[in-house]
């Protein structure tokens with residue numbers, strides 16, 4: 481795929497597929513990702529981190545929702561029976577086009593949920609039902625050994641920050657900028 485085409489492919493995910501696939505709690509995946517990006521932008525993060533927040537769940541459209549776009553009733557994480565590792569699928573899709581600043585927090589955002597579940601007593605109480613459900617499928621809270629290893633990762637803090645925006649981005653009806661608002665940021669970030 482040519483570099484400029486990746487942005488059109490991402491736009492299509494937001495405008496067509498994501499708008500009809502549900503994160504849960506009455507919020508579509510598109511609304512969820514836009515809310516996550518708006519939180520990153522509101523925190524004055526770098527464009528790379530804003531892009532990571534915006535794109536963190538695009539892997540769902542390679543794994544969980546690829547064959548479900550005409551069946552939105554079933555496109556809910558609460559109905560997931562297995563973990564299909566959407567974070568790795570998203571990172572693989574984006575890696576040829578974006579730097580590690582964008583790709584690595586996306587790759588780590590599920591591990592960050594397992595990390596925060598292990599280090600903060602009340603963190604799991606803040607999770608929406610679908611995030612709690614998938615936490616079990618994803619391995620549950622990290623062991624102390626895995627916590628120590630995760631903290632060695634240079635993207636640990638960014639991934640944990642993204643995770644908190646992700647967890648909060650389930651507000652029905654919240655107004656946010658749309659995908660086009662981020663097109664210029666994405667174009668500037670596309671590499672190679």
Ligand SMILES: [Fe+2]
Pocket residue numbers: 512536537646
């Ligand atoms: Fe998410």
